[in-house]
Amino acid sequence: MTGGGGGRGPRGAPLTAVDLIRTKRDGGALTDAQIDWVIDAYTRGAVAEEQMAALAMAIVFRGMSYAETTRWTAAMIASGERLDLSGIGRPTVDKHSTGGVGDKITLPLTPLVAACGLAVPQLSGRGLGHTGGTLDKLEAIRGFRTRLSNAEFTRQLSSVGAVICAAGDGLAPADRKLYALRDVTGTVESIPLIASSIMSKKIAEGTSALVLDVKFGRGAFMRQYQDASALAATMVELGRSQGVRTVALLTDMNTPLGRAVGNAVEVEESLEVLAGGGPADVVELTLALAREMLDAGGMTGIDPADALRGGQAMDAWRDLVRAQGGDPDAALPIAVEREVIRAERSGVVVSIDAYQVGVAAWRLGAGRTRKEDPVSAAAGVRLLRRPGEAVVAGEALFELLADDEARIPLAKQAIEGAARIDDAPHEILPLVRERIA
Amino acid sequence: MTGGGGGRGPRGAPLTAVDLIRTKRDGGALTDAQIDWVIDAYTRGAVAEEQMAALAMAIVFRGMSYAETTRWTAAMIASGERLDLSGIGRPTVDKHSTGGVGDKITLPLTPLVAACGLAVPQLSGRGLGHTGGTLDKLEAIRGFRTRLSNAEFTRQLSSVGAVICAAGDGLAPADRKLYALRDVTGTVESIPLIASSIMSKKIAEGTSALVLDVKFGRGAFMRQYQDASALAATMVELGRSQGVRTVALLTDMNTPLGRAVGNAVEVEESLEVLAGGGPADVVELTLALAREMLDAGGMTGIDPADALRGGQAMDAWRDLVRAQGGDPDAALPIAVEREVIRAERSGVVVSIDAYQVGVAAWRLGAGRTRKEDPVSAAAGVRLLRRPGEAVVAGEALFELLADDEARIPLAKQAIEGAARIDDAPHEILPLVRERIA
Numbered sequence: 001m002t003g004g005g006g007g008r009g010p011r012g013a014p015l016t017a018v019d020l021i022r023t024k025r026d027g028g029a030l031t032d033a034q035i036d037w038v039i040d041a042y043t044r045g046a047v048a049e050e051q052m053a054a055l056a057m058a059i060v061f062r063g064m065s066y067a068e069t070t071r072w073t074a075a076m077i078a079s080g081e082r083l084d085l086s087g088i089g090r091p092t093v094d095k096h097s098t099g100g101v102g103d104k105i106t107l108p109l110t111p112l113v114a115a116c117g118l119a120v121p122q123l124s125g126r127g128l129g130h131t132g133g134t135l136d137k138l139e140a141i142r143g144f145r146t147r148l149s150n151a152e153f154t155r156q157l158s159s160v161g162a163v164i165c166a167a168g169d170g171l172a173p174a175d176r177k178l179y180a181l182r183d184v185t186g187t188v189e190s191i192p193l194i195a196s197s198i199m200s201k202k203i204a205e206g207t208s209a210l211v212l213d214v215k216f217g218r219g220a221f222m223r224q225y226q227d228a229s230a231l232a233a234t235m236v237e238l239g240r241s242q243g244v245r246t247v248a249l250l251t252d253m254n255t256p257l258g259r260a261v262g263n264a265v266e267v268e269e270s271l272e273v274l275a276g277g278g279p280a281d282v283v284e285l286t287l288a289l290a291r292e293m294l295d296a297g298g299m300t301g302i303d304p305a306d307a308l309r310g311g312q313a314m315d316a317w318r319d320l321v322r323a324q325g326g327d328p329d330a331a332l333p334i335a336v337e338r339e340v341i342r343a344e345r346s347g348v349v350v351s352i353d354a355y356q357v358g359v360a361a362w363r364l365g366a367g368r369t370r371k372e373d374p375v376s377a378a379a380g381v382r383l384l385r386r387p388g389e390a391v392v393a394g395e396a397l398f399e400l401l402a403d404d405e406a407r408i409p410l411a412k413q414a415i416e417g418a419a420r421i422d423d424a425p426h427e428i429l430p431l432v433r434e435r436i437a
Numbered sequence: 438m439t440g441g442g443g444g445r446g447p448r449g450a451p452l453t454a455v456d457l458i459r460t461k462r463d464g465g466a467l468t469d470a471q472i473d474w475v476i477d478a479y480t481r482g483a484v485a486e487e488q489m490a491a492l493a494m495a496i497v498f499r500g501m502s503y504a505e506t507t508r509w510t511a512a513m514i515a516s517g518e519r520l521d522l523s524g525i526g527r528p529t530v531d532k533h534s535t536g537g538v539g540d541k542i543t544l545p546l547t548p549l550v551a552a553c554g555l556a557v558p559q560l561s562g563r564g565l566g567h568t569g570g571t572l573d574k575l576e577a578i579r580g581f582r583t584r585l586s587n588a589e590f591t592r593q594l595s596s597v598g599a600v601i602c603a604a605g606d607g608l609a610p611a612d613r614k615l616y617a618l619r620d621v622t623g624t625v626e627s628i629p630l631i632a633s634s635i636m637s638k639k640i641a642e643g644t645s646a647l648v649l650d651v652k653f654g655r656g657a658f659m660r661q662y663q664d665a666s667a668l669a670a671t672m673v674e675l676g677r678s679q680g681v682r683t684v685a686l687l688t689d690m691n692t693p694l695g696r697a698v699g700n701a702v703e704v705e706e707s708l709e710v711l712a713g714g715g716p717a718d719v720v721e722l723t724l725a726l727a728r729e730m731l732d733a734g735g736m737t738g739i740d741p742a743d744a745l746r747g748g749q750a751m752d753a754w755r756d757l758v759r760a761q762g763g764d765p766d767a768a769l770p771i772a773v774e775r776e777v778i779r780a781e782r783s784g785v786v787v788s789i790d791a792y793q794v795g796v797a798a799w800r801l802g803a804g805r806t807r808k809e810d811p812v813s814a815a816a817g818v819r820l821l822r823r824p825g826e827a828v829v830a831g832e833a834l835f836e837l838l839a840d841d842e843a844r845i846p847l848a849k850q851a852i853e854g855a856a857r858i859d860d861a862p863h864e865i866l867p868l869v870r871e872r873i874a
Contacts, residue, residue: 017621018620018621018622018623021494021622021623022623025494025497025623048486048621049485049486049487049490050486050487050489050490050618050621050622051490051621051622052487053486053487053488053490053491053494053622054490054491054493054494054622054623054624055623056491057458057462057490057491057494057495057498058494058623060462061462061494061498181487183455184454184455184485184487184488185455185458185487185488185490185491186455186458186459186462186491186492186495187491
């Protein structure tokens with residue numbers, strides 16, 4: 001047993017992965033040169049997956065300073081191409097959500113903001129675990145294509161003013177590798193790694209401003225408010241350091257958003273919002289984020305609520321769907337298996353646990369366990385009561401939707417007790433809790 | 438961003454690498470079933486290198502309890518074959534050193550203990566970094582083979598009573614993989630991982646008793662006495678838990694052992710000891726370890742010093758070398774490049790920095806930087822003065838030996854100031870500082 005020289009003596013190369021890992025492990029700061037080197041070498045395969053995994057775990061324990069995180073983000077952006085959207089002809093503003101249960105906001109928001117005159121280059125992801133993914137939802141629409149070339153992306157952004165698609169392989173390839181690695185090595189939970197992952201992709205896509213929806217609570221990735229707040233502050237700073245105007249809203253994810261959790265059912269609910277209706281919380285968050293995006297894009301004096309009422313947002317949605325090969329008039333898939341969960345007592349619904357609803361929808365087939373799994377378009381959960389609403393014993397609280405009845409029993413287990421009923425209503429806290437800019 | 442379900446919900450498999458990594462990362466204890474599974478799955482390749490790297494880093498930060506370390510060791514033993522040496526006809530006792538500068542003790546000790554009547558199954562390693570390896574030293578002898586089959590190993594152990602060779606691929610394959618992984622991922626420095634690595638190999642080789650030489654100080658892997666002491670205590674307990682009588686000596690590695698550091702020069706010095714001479718510290722440690730081995734093997738009332746003086750140890754050495762294809766009468770390689778380092782002042786040598794001497798020998802070619810590098814048989818450092826000896830300004834302190842003069846300048850840099858000279862001698866602390874059993 002020798003310890004390989006212990007990093008105490010000189011080594012052949014000025015930068016080695018082991019020295020760098022040991023520096024972070026022992027609580028030191030990585031230099032700019034070390035960060036540039038390790039991200040580049042990892043992207044090229046010269047730093048092995050196991051070395052990056054050990055470094056990521058050391059970062060989980062030791063953190064990174066603001067200076068390290070900024071450099072780390074810049075290095076991940078530099079690992080690939082950075083789109084130039086300056087020729088689009090209108091200001092570009094993107095939105096990113098850290099993910100939640102029933103979070104379909106991207107669907108009404110993107111065409112709404114485009115209808116108000118901005119260009120929205122919305123690169124989105126897929127669901128994994130109990131939170132859904134925007135691309136999975138859109139693929140419930142017949143013909144909808146989520147993979148576009150860079151040329152298609154910029155062309156549609158000019159013509160329609162809105163795109164919702166998967167990030168191209170050329171954007172931040174270092175993050176693509178690192179994200180997949182962190183997922184299998186228990187190294188997801190690190191604010192500097194989460195913040196740099198999100199921001200490197202968003203900055204590389206070329207947007208000039210960015211609005212972040214950072215969620216906290218039972219159904220969010222960050223359960224604790226202070227963790228979500230720290231993440232939001234880090235991302236706002238990272239955006240600024242790269243010249244992207246960035247603002248974050250901290251929003252409550254203890255309760256699912258709206259009355260539908262799944263894929264097709266969330267598209268359906270988004271259409272209600274675009275038609276000027278829909279659940280109050282979905283409308284509220286859509287408008288709050290739209291106002292921030294318009295503000296960040298320099299469009300003052302415009303009320304996005306007008307574009308919902310006036311039908312311009314719906315027109316932009318139909319343009320977006322058609323531009324990406326979808327049929328906006330096609331019927332959405334319908335679940336063949338349905339089961340209703342009923343209230344065991346009368347009273348007022350005081351809370352609905354977003355995590356339990358998310359797990360139930362996932363088990364019904366709306367989400368996936370592994371990246372390569374398919375999802376069901378029709379599966380999901382409908383919330384027939386929301387917090388603050390009265391219910392009589394025996395009335396329906398939830399409707400479970402699936403393609404296959406075998407999925408129902410485990411989903412029922414997951415959702416059991418998710419709705420709490422009391423004699424009188426409890427105070428409902430504001431959905432948007434804080435703004436960080 | 439989803440976090441993959443967060444281990445909060447049920448997963449498809451009862452045991453997953455990510456759950457296990459997260460448990461350790463968050464300060465929890467691994468269960469017996471988790472440890473058995475992860476070691477087996479890693480050995481089979483079902484747990485990926487990057488997952489084990491992340492787990493190892495979490496263990497560096499969080500440690501393992503005694504119960505976890507015991508189970509981890511047992512699982513690594515169970516990953517391969519366990520030799521049965523009960524048919525050898527004499528008690529088997531092995532020695533392990535945690536490695537130091539000039540540590541050639543295995544060479545005189547193994548034949549000495551065999552000459553006293555025990556069987557010594559000595560599986561050894563190669564050098565990496567500033568500490569040398571026993572197998573590299575033996576390969577300075579013309580024809581010496583360090584790779585033996587299991588059948589050759591047990592046959593020689595019966596006939597000669599002593600073998601010094603590389604561990605076969607079948608012993609603790611989980612440790613073989615994990616050791617190589619830790620070396621490249623900055624996860625070497627963990628007492629439970631070090632202890633289980635050493636002990637799994639030693640227990641799998643089938644020895645019935647084991648004497649450990651755990652070194653501390655400037656030239657040791659563990660610089661701090663308390664770390665070495667904790668490592669020794671862990672290993673003694675692990676041995677006991679597997680039914681192997683185990684005792685540890687804590688020995689000082691601030692100063693190189695003997696007057697020779699390298700490969701051929703250390704064989705030469707070992708021959709002096711086997712002939713009844715040699716440096717006092719090498720003789721002292723050889724006899725101290727021999728007495729522990731004889732005691733552990735149940736051979737009481739025998740003084741190993743007699744076997745050095747009487748020539749029986751040298752006879753056993755010659756038998757061992759011949760049995761492994763070597764020529765005990767062949768001349769050892771001689772370095773063609775030599776350079777003397779002289780004292781800058783007169784006085785008494787009060788210390789010689791083992792780490793500096795180790796790095797100098799390594800740079801001269803005696804050691805390797807990467808596992809696949811060859812070593813020079815003739816390269817090394819001779820200590821012409823030892824602590825406690827007087828020197829006059831301009832007299833020689835060290836002689837540097839190399840095959841290639843280009844290696845001299847960097848080695849000179851490394852050794853500069855390694856010998857401290859004062860007006861009067863300093864107290865010299867005992868070589869063997871503590872015994873743990």
